[in-house]
Amino acid sequence: MSLLTLRHIRRAFVSGKNNQIMALKDISMEVETGDYVAIMGESGAGKTTLLNIIATLDQASSGTIILNNKDLSQLSEKKAAKFRRQHLGFVFQNFNLLDTFSNQDNIFLPLVLDRQPLKIMQQRLIPLAQQLEINDILNRYPYEISGGQRQRIAAARALITHPQLLLADEPTGALDSQNSQRLLQVFDQINQAGQTILMVTHSAATAAHSRRTLFIKDGIIYHELFRGQQSEADYLRNINNSLSALMTTGGE
């Protein structure tokens, strides 16, 4: 079943006097429930713009975006905020945790904003804390823990709402390889358990955990790779080959 549908998404930015930048030119794509999609492309290709539009943090200049039969192009800012909280989970490169809240309170925040009872929050935290190995640091503060631990707290905050779609923008960008692997193993596990994931990354090794990779160039989807039955190593090699072709040829 298609969870997310984008049709002819365009996004223009005006910079300076009469200078228009077409960050997204014509993006159409579908994401099925249970899919794990990586989005790659050079700096300035339009990846973050695309993710922000899917996240309802930005609006397309034209085109439609439908998540679970709901047209997101028409949402007011207030409705979009509620929609984000209830249906989307976010993991960012820089964690975006609040230093004045304990790690546990950071994780609870989306449910607090949604006025969920404490009992529900505590029940949902138990399996997540175990899976993400964060039990020992729940009562500490974000500034008292390592980058890898911070990203696992951020992942718990994203997942505690049981989002229909997990959106990740460079989730391993600030992590060393060991912590990247640890986070990606969790992503693998939750995807195998049915969580749909859409992730922007510069890292081919990170993208090699996905089920398919979309390559964006100059605001369009330029190429797509499916993992299928390939080993992670073969998929990684193909992603690297596609990236080289993307950067050197500049065309088909």
Ligand SMILES: Nc1ncnc2c1ncn2[C@@H]1O[C@H](COP(=O)(O)OP(=O)(O)OP(=O)(O)O)[C@@H](O)[C@H]1O
């Ligand atoms: N608010 C904005 N105002 C003007 N131009 C913008 C704005 N945001 C993005 N752009 C332009 O849109 C294009 C796409 O930017 P975007 O941030 O989506 O690229 P990206 O692929 O995520 O790049 P990176 O990998 O460097 O993060 C770029 O040319 C960028 O300069």
